[in-house]
Amino acid sequence: MKKVGVAILGLGVVGGGTYKILKEHRELYQKSHKIDIVVEAVLERNRDKAVALGIEAEKIAANIQEICSNPDVDIVVEVMGGVEPAKTFVLDCLRAGKSVVTSNKELFCKYNHELEVAAKKNHCGLFYEASCVGGVPVIRALLDNLQGNKILSMMGIINGTTNYILTKMASEGAAYEDVLKEAQKLGYAEANPSSDVEGYDATYKLSILSSLAFHTKIPYTKIYREGITGISVKDIEYGKKFGYVLKLLAIGKNGDNGIEVRVHPSFIKNSHPLASVNDSYNAVYITGDCVEDVMLYGRGAGALPTGSAIVGDIIYCATHTNYQYSTFKNTEDAAPTTKFIENFESAYYIRLNATDRPGVLAKITSIFAKCRISVAQMSQEREPENEDTVPLIFITHITHENNVNKAVKLINEGEDVAKVAAVIRVVS
């Protein structure tokens, strides 16, 4: 039986989960794939973590060189996260002829070109299914299944932490700060949550996914990014009245005029399949010109779901010999011909705190008209605790981002008539 030696760099949540899966399923893979996968080495600064997993002392490497020079290691699993030293280690391994399986979205998003060049040069495999949306099989779907399509758009709930927080805010009417604290206690959010709640994590993933979908490199720096830290539970409640659910959506569109990529809080109709993706579940909704709509749904994070993606890649790597690399032109930067749309089109939810006196509505709507914003729905709410102003909510028809920015500026700069309290894009 073919022996496959694996080394794991980093024994955090995902590294530990991967180790457990490989250990507990060894016989399963012997039976199902006629391969014997053995963890031959681990690299982990915190030796206690390795000991707690029951890893023999002689398998705990002192440094990356020990792994690179270990002839029993065929595949290296990088689950350290962050750019350095992960990048140096991965390049070292590839140069030593080891194939690499990584879950590191930040590393792969920022340096996929350099890593793929090194992998190709050294005839190694480089696999990254676990880098996006955990156990959900979205990378391979884009790389293989959907290649016959021109992908027109993708919309994803691709960050579990923010989806957990937004789901809780909606179901319990709780404030952002309170739910965040609870999520941190439960381990759903990190002590420093900014990568998740500010939307960075989602932009890394969207960069990888949209590059595959649109056959051109989409640098994460080109992605418009807005997190959920400014979200008031009030807007989630008001949105419900219009039939909307609030989600942090990662959106990529590939239209005739160019590509638009953005991560921001979004209202979607409660009948949309993404609307019922709750808690830490993730989903990607892809529209292709042939396949129409496809949705891939599952656990976007966690030790075992992400470990499932890693082990899937290990088995693929071990049972295939001609490694494929991303078939799109994976250049370091976007192709000069790629046109990015920044002034994108959307419908908008706009909440204002308006002075409760005649003529206010006329002034606001005249600003909207001036900015070419057409109002689809309007609602005047009552806030008993606030006597000076009334909340006015507008849902606009599709308009340009710049029009809305201009209107917000005009309203806020105007006489003391109304202040814009929230602007949330409405996506369909």
Added chain:
Amino acid sequence: MKKVGVAILGLGVVGGGTYKILKEHRELYQKSHKIDIVVEAVLERNRDKAVALGIEAEKIAANIQEICSNPDVDIVVEVMGGVEPAKTFVLDCLRAGKSVVTSNKELFCKYNHELEVAAKKNHCGLFYEASCVGGVPVIRALLDNLQGNKILSMMGIINGTTNYILTKMASEGAAYEDVLKEAQKLGYAEANPSSDVEGYDATYKLSILSSLAFHTKIPYTKIYREGITGISVKDIEYGKKFGYVLKLLAIGKNGDNGIEVRVHPSFIKNSHPLASVNDSYNAVYITGDCVEDVMLYGRGAGALPTGSAIVGDIIYCATHTNYQYSTFKNTEDAAPTTKFIENFESAYYIRLNATDRPGVLAKITSIFAKCRISVAQMSQEREPENEDTVPLIFITHITHENNVNKAVKLINEGEDVAKVAAVIRVVS
């Protein structure tokens, strides 16, 4: 640029769709994959279909030999359906060294072993993503992404025709026969609908999917099958009151005691992700021991969605050189060690027409008790049009299939107290 010659066997809905996709996307594939895919030949009895698609006369083959001996053909797409002559043609092509991409679930389900042996022997690829659930990327997910898991269960809505009919019956309160006629008019159901409505189509697909998931051949003959022809709209309505939606589910379970595989109408809770898969959409809900729950959703049929899966396979075949075959032991029959569970466990919805007099309920519940059936919910309905009997509906706790069969027999054979009008499994 690498040229890839394709031949298409059969220009029905899917064959025509595949031809159109290849023709319209030729430039896209040149750019994205550096391959030039050209349809070099078609085989179609009805010459008019080829002419209508604008296919040049010299590309219309007179017989399969012309395709087998055509040096410009690298990949043959078999979209004829049915076992013969498709099987002979596919084997001819493989023996001539052509790789084959097929959407033929019946052929692949019944003869995958023979076909894979021939493909392997002749160093050809054999791809069948399009055979199950159209454009939904489920085969590759099972073959590649989820291989690290022991798959515990799968539940699928994998037949578009029956899902369309059941959705319409539920939303319009219309009778099965009326909706079937409408579906036939719209092209959602065939003139002879038995393969769909009797559940054969779903058993072919479940055979393929569960064989991949459970790493052992699951012959379709081992699958319990029950179609939707006996479904009364009354039961769909009553089920709604209990919070259930009726779907034709294909279910595979891989438990400690053995494997169970079945296709039958099923009530599921309206909060289950499968409950909102409507019309001709399909979805497969897979539970693995690592990945937890994954759902893959999309168009399960149609010219372009199924064509999308076929073209995905063509591109994969053209860009990979070491073809993989199903990695499970794809024997002709189930392994002798595979234990199939026939007396499976489920909860049940049982509707009886009972005489409206004292003591009837006691008699029925005593039969249930005798058969070890524990009642979870009971409801007595009113049917104004029927004065002699009242509908009694029971939802049972989990019990064995045989217990229910025994109870139904005892009730129906008993004095003129009640007759069982419907038995529908409740799945969770």
